[in-house]
Amino acid sequence: xxDAVIIGGGLSGLVTGISAAERGKRVLIITKxxxxxxxxxxxxxxxxxxxxxxxxxxxxxxxxNALIQKSFTxxxxxxxxxxxxxxxATDVLTPFGEFRSASLAPRGFEASRLKSAxxxxxxxxxxxxxxxxxxxxxxLQRSLPMAVVTGLPVKPERFAPWLTAGKSIQGxxxxxxxxxxxxxxSLGQFFGRIEKEMKKEALSLAVVFPxxxxxxxxxxxxxxxxxGSLPDCIQAEVSFPVVEMTAFPPTAAGRALATALxxxxxxxxxxxxxxxxxxxxxxxSGECRRILVxxxxxxxxxxxxxxVLASGGTFSGGIEVDNRGAAEKVFGLPLYVPDDWTRxxxxxxxxxxxxxxxxxxxxxxxxxxGQVAVNNVMVTGRMLAHWDPWLEKCGGGVSLASGYLAGGLx
Amino acid sequence: MxxxxxxxxxxxxxxxxxxxxxxxxxxxxxxxxxxxxxxxxGTSSRFHGLLHSGARYVVNDPESAVECSxxxxxxxxxxxxxxxxxxxxxxxxxxxxxIFLEKWLSGCAQANIAVREIPAGEAKRREPLxxxxxxxxxxxxxxxxxxxxxxxxxxxSAYQYGGRYYTYHNVxxxxxxxxxxxxxxxxxxxxxxxxxxxxEILVNATGAWAGELLKPAGASLQVxxxxxxxxxFNQRIFRRVINRLRQPGDGDIFVPHETITILGTTSxxxxxxxxxxxxxxxxxxxxxxxxxxxxxxxxxxxxxAFAGVRPLYGGDQGNGGPEDGRGVSRNFALIDHEALxxxxxxxxxxxxxxxxxxxxxxxxxDWVSRKLGNSVPSRTAIESLSTATVTLPESxxxxxxxxxAEKLIYRQGEQAGxxxxxxxxxxxxxxxxxxxxxxxxxEVKAVIADPDSHHxxxxxxxxxxxxxxxxxxxxxxxxxxxxxxxxxxxxxxxGELKEFLDQRWKGIRPVLYGSxxxxxxxxxxxxNCVLNLNAExxx
Numbered sequence: 001x002x003d004a005v006i007i008g009g010g011l012s013g014l015v016t017g018i019s020a021a022e023r024g025k026r027v028l029i030i031t032k033x034x035x036x037x038x039x040x041x042x043x044x045x046x047x048x049x050x051x052x053x054x055x056x057x058x059x060x061x062x063x064x065n066a067l068i069q070k071s072f073t074x075x076x077x078x079x080x081x082x083x084x085x086x087x088x089a090t091d092v093l094t095p096f097g098e099f100r101s102a103s104l105a106p107r108g109f110e111a112s113r114l115k116s117a118x119x120x121x122x123x124x125x126x127x128x129x130x131x132x133x134x135x136x137x138x139x140l141q142r143s144l145p146m147a148v149v150t151g152l153p154v155k156p157e158r159f160a161p162w163l164t165a166g167k168s169i170q171g172x173x174x175x176x177x178x179x180x181x182x183x184x185x186s187l188g189q190f191f192g193r194i195e196k197e198m199k200k201e202a203l204s205l206a207v208v209f210p211x212x213x214x215x216x217x218x219x220x221x222x223x224x225x226x227x228g229s230l231p232d233c234i235q236a237e238v239s240f241p242v243v244e245m246t247a248f249p250p251t252a253a254g255r256a257l258a259t260a261l262x263x264x265x266x267x268x269x270x271x272x273x274x275x276x277x278x279x280x281x282x283x284x285s286g287e288c289r290r291i292l293v294x295x296x297x298x299x300x301x302x303x304x305x306x307x308v309l310a311s312g313g314t315f316s317g318g319i320e321v322d323n324r325g326a327a328e329k330v331f332g333l334p335l336y337v338p339d340d341w342t343r344x345x346x347x348x349x350x351x352x353x354x355x356x357x358x359x360x361x362x363x364x365x366x367x368x369x370g371q372v373a374v375n376n377v378m379v380t381g382r383m384l385a386h387w388d389p390w391l392e393k394c395g396g397g398v399s400l401a402s403g404y405l406a407g408g409l410x
Numbered sequence: 411m412x413x414x415x416x417x418x419x420x421x422x423x424x425x426x427x428x429x430x431x432x433x434x435x436x437x438x439x440x441x442x443x444x445x446x447x448x449x450x451x452g453t454s455s456r457f458h459g460l461l462h463s464g465a466r467y468v469v470n471d472p473e474s475a476v477e478c479s480x481x482x483x484x485x486x487x488x489x490x491x492x493x494x495x496x497x498x499x500x501x502x503x504x505x506x507x508x509i510f511l512e513k514w515l516s517g518c519a520q521a522n523i524a525v526r527e528i529p530a531g532e533a534k535r536r537e538p539l540x541x542x543x544x545x546x547x548x549x550x551x552x553x554x555x556x557x558x559x560x561x562x563x564x565x566x567s568a569y570q571y572g573g574r575y576y577t578y579h580n581v582x583x584x585x586x587x588x589x590x591x592x593x594x595x596x597x598x599x600x601x602x603x604x605x606x607x608x609x610e611i612l613v614n615a616t617g618a619w620a621g622e623l624l625k626p627a628g629a630s631l632q633v634x635x636x637x638x639x640x641x642x643f644n645q646r647i648f649r650r651v652i653n654r655l656r657q658p659g660d661g662d663i664f665v666p667h668e669t670i671t672i673l674g675t676t677s678x679x680x681x682x683x684x685x686x687x688x689x690x691x692x693x694x695x696x697x698x699x700x701x702x703x704x705x706x707x708x709x710x711x712x713x714x715a716f717a718g719v720r721p722l723y724g725g726d727q728g729n730g731g732p733e734d735g736r737g738v739s740r741n742f743a744l745i746d747h748e749a750l751x752x753x754x755x756x757x758x759x760x761x762x763x764x765x766x767x768x769x770x771x772x773x774x775x776d777w778v779s780r781k782l783g784n785s786v787p788s789r790t791a792i793e794s795l796s797t798a799t800v801t802l803p804e805s806x807x808x809x810x811x812x813x814x815a816e817k818l819i820y821r822q823g824e825q826a827g828x829x830x831x832x833x834x835x836x837x838x839x840x841x842x843x844x845x846x847x848x849x850x851x852x853e854v855k856a857v858i859a860d861p862d863s864h865h866x867x868x869x870x871x872x873x874x875x876x877x878x879x880x881x882x883x884x885x886x887x888x889x890x891x892x893x894x895x896x897x898x899x900x901x902x903x904x905g906e907l908k909e910f911l912d913q914r915w916k917g918i919r920p921v922l923y924g925s926x927x928x929x930x931x932x933x934x935x936x937x938n939c940v941l942n943l944n945a946e947x948x949x
Contacts, residue, residue: 130887323921389939
């Protein structure tokens, strides 16, 4: 019997799994598809914790500030490649070359390093999709009036056939390439040339690079452990800062974080069942006895002491909405469904975003009358009710903190 | 202040206005058209895109039926590039009144509309998603029309004949001397520059907005604003147009367009012609009614709901007939304000249907010609709207996947050649900026370069960018840098991006379930978090 079965292999599910496995628990994660992290930038936002912790019903009101901060520190301990100070913003670049703040970001993203540069070079990899060098240069120039911002194309041989064929080159394609032996070599040479060229100038140089991080924090392989992560390894070889931009989905940095979390979990002895779907659960007197898993045409029944529902919200499919209503797919848990579903301003407040499961301080699902619906189920991440990650910019924070809390309760 | 002079001013850049501009220009009458937004921005782009065979109207409105039937034939001849000849079926179900069927058949015979019965078994084979409870099926010559394309084709053809159209030119008021209209004053809403235009005659083709323009000038017009909501499904449910064979009502027409299907419509009287927000109630009503034709219709993904406001002409019927507007004739009316003793030289064209726009334009042209003493007859029924059929060398077309090339040629006509040449020069320009509608980078660049393209929404209407499954989640941010390169300020583009997303959102809100909710989560993540677009609100 498992100590815990976690349904969902995204950020909150994996953090739950890692923190439980670290404490010697036997944990199984079941995940249907790719983590939503693949669509995320790789930088994590906690939002305005003070304000949100005082917003009625927000998940932060259930998690103490101390716990939220602990989850922040915990993540940094897991991934030293990430930078960020509690309560302080870290600057990163948007894909349009504007500065924005994040709470935790891969070191390579840290954009404040550009602020002291006299010369900023924006590297423009040939044919890179969703990359707009002239707009980026203009936006950077506006933010950095003291610097001279220019572009520098790079055109690796590897992609010559793609360019001729008119095939689009995604950021992940470039990131994959830079991480090969050939890619690292050509990157080394490229940076060497820049270094040499720029020595002639008196200005202090900084480089902006899109889609660079392939496996920046993959610590599972010995090779990576010895060489360090990719941006660190570049950084070690060159004397100027190399700042990676965040990107539109799908992103190399988001994928790298998803992969790194999985490796971390497995290294700690966690088991991962991928590509299968949890279709239901056997319930008895307010407890879950087992869950039903559809695997290659047959139904498996799995039992555990704890079940963690980290299946995501409407985006990941944990909550299904049709034109009659909304439903939680595994346990059929009661959902908070706002009456007024939408508002006029798309990017403003949207009630629909707050659909989810209401929980108590131990993350146990509640009925509308406030009673615990199932004793041995915990709910984490986007499945929780009463928050909007896109407006409140606390997606990383709620997922990390709730996952960390659930892991501790297993 | 900018000054324009012409014999005739046309106000309104929908299908009626551009049709009139073309009709007049072809008669050698100098005319200029002012539209406060982009062409095809109002009701003309907010309908099901059905080119009526006339069969829908044979029982209740035989005059309209005959007009539709004639115009359908004419338009198929003069504008084949804008029309897909899908054909249409009228399907009768068990619960549909058999007496109506008899009336309908004799009505079609009287209106000379060809009808062919399809055996029910065969019909179910050819349209497998059609309800199994269909008893009888009749084929008519319904077709599908691309409103955007037809309107632009009219405007461009008019231009060839000397007609001029000015988009984003808002007419503020009419200039009246004595009892005669002598021109208009207005403003270029993009530059803010004021303009004055002088003419002998003014044609009011503002549709649902007709009353607004006239009131200050002391002319009156009874237009009933009738809102019709529609649903756009993510797939082609039927090969052809499907009509319900019963008393025309709500939710009884399915119209296939390329890879989507439109289900329409509802009919509700509204006060404000700008009231084109579809409601959840209208969506649910359409789904329930559509379900009778396609069982379990809710399983199909709805990408958006939209609504248009029909300008029904109330005329002498007092307060405008029944509440729902279905009883008011869909026929058109020319209102001669001179004959009404109000304002001389002023004509309003209201009512009517998209299918009969050309006939309306011809009649308006006749009226104007009489006033001006011009004796040249209308030639819009015989002279093709289209330029020569575009045939491009196989090798050029092969630069794109087949469907993408076909769509490009369909959308851009002659200009497709230039766009393909650019792709040949730089194959990377073949990258799809909009994956849903298969719009390449090169095509968007070409459309942005067009002097008539000012806003993201203008690019959307000319390329279908943002009109597919993702409703702009990805293509919109890709178009922004291209508009910026044309010289637009980044700050104004950020504002416009929000406006554009709000516009798309208007149609998604009432259908926010299923996959559209996932799409919405992703889009809000991209624009709020990745691009930090709502940063200002934060402070």
